[in-house]
Amino acid sequence: MTNTEDLVADEWTPVTPKVADHWAIANFDEFFETVASTGKKVPAKNYLKSGTWPVIDQGADFIGGFTDDETTLIRSPKPVLVFGDHTRCMKFVKGAFAPGADGTKLLLTKDGIEPRYAYHLYFAIRLPNRGYSRHFGFLKRCKFPVPPMNEQRRIVERIEAMFDEIDHGVENLKKARASLGLYRQSLLKSAFEGRLTADWRARNADKLESPETLLARIRSERDARYKAALDDWQNALSDWREHGEKGKRPAKPRRQAEAFMDKEWLEKLPELPGSTSWVACNQLSGQISDGTHKTPTYTDTGIHFISAKDIRDFKVDFSSTRFVDKTQHVEMSKRCNVEMGNVLLTKSGAIGRVAVVDTATSFSLFESVANIPVLPPMQSRFVAYAVYHIANSYFISHAEKGVAVRHLHLEDIRKMPLPLYGVEEQAEITRILDDRLSAADALEAEIDAGLNRADVLRQSILKQAFSGKLVPQDPNDEPAADLLARIKAEKITRAKVTRKTKAIA
Structure with missing residues (x-):
């Protein structure tokens, strides 16, 4: 073929x-x-x-x-x-x-x-x-x-009348889809400003957790992970020495440096309910990093290599990825190790898309994607929704670098303000958002199907029109064969005039 x-x-x-x-x-x-x-x-x-x-x-x-x-x-x-x-x-x-x-x-x-x-x-x-x-x-x-000729005019009139009706329906469908986009923004805004769970908080005052308590639990988890990394390093260092210090010396893990939200953000962000507070994304996660900044050598099969185009609908889409071999993947993972429960954020290209890593499938990242290792007891899906909302509603316009190519720097993402709700309220916010956004997604799928049907209907109308089945024929019309013969005769006449003119010249 x-x-x-x-x-x-x-x-x-x-x-x-x-x-x-x-x-x-x-x-x-x-x-x-x-x-x-x-x-x-x-x-x-x-x-x-x-x-x-x-x-x-x-x-x-x-x-x-x-x-x-x-x-x-x-x-x-x-x-x-x-x-x-x-x-x-x-x-x-x-x-x-x-x-x-x-x-x-x-x-x-x-x-x-x-x-x-x-x-x-x-x-x-x-x-x-x-x-x-x-x-x-x-x-x-x-x-x-x-x-x-007259039938051509009738065909045009009929096509354009029918297309006007379709266009009116398509315009309404596009307005509905735009309204869904506004609804999603409004829903997320209500969720992270506390309005969506106001009744839940009133009924569950005994379950509300202070930001200080939650941050202490997160720091404890971060310290435990750092200690485990140190232990692994000590073991690797001992093995290296026992084998005659051959090869590269194992690198000592670095303790994560804390990044705090810029104070100017407090003037831009809405007030949160009760003791809930805004904190920097870095305070809720492990070390935030991005993928390799060097274009790898691609292979036909192997380990998936994910870039911004593969992040959509809060998931990683593996359907059209490129691949790298295992050796490259291992090397790239030293810089950016992606694990289950991490949140990914596109930082260049299609900026502001978010995904939750919900698969054990191994993959590497390109520099267009940031990796946010969410630390327990924070809930990954809550963090993903919050990152998406803040990135698209506030943060991108504030922190983007350049005009022609938009790009979020890692330091911008580390300092990104996120609302810190208690663990149980995070679960309630996530539950409500999952339900309502799923309903909005289903409605959008119906709208998209309607738009696709409109395209199919247009093609069907065109097919009928140009096979002589859309409008009635009139026996009084000049036959098309005569029309075409006249066009051919005019072409021959013009050619003769052109040749005569050139001969005279």
């Missing part, structure tokens, strides 16, 4: 569409003509944020930028179709505009072909996807169904 990214246009055979008997089939040159844009294309580096004329390029946004240079303008009495040679996008443009420099192909429809008919038809055609390689050659090999 041919990989579409390796396919070239000459090797691709387009499907000839099945059409109604009174329709015709046109080649590219019978359907389109290209518009010369030499000397008019505007490089992306010259785009203005605002200006007199829009720059239309092959990007996802309809307008890529602006220009004040009138010499770059394309002025056409007919609408122009702008095709993205690299992106396969298609834009319908009326009025004067400047073309973008990279990969834009400008097309006009032949007389007798409705521009909006051609525009909608393009989205029923499935060109091969060659990534960022060029695609115009594939478009030029396509076969285009041509109905009578």
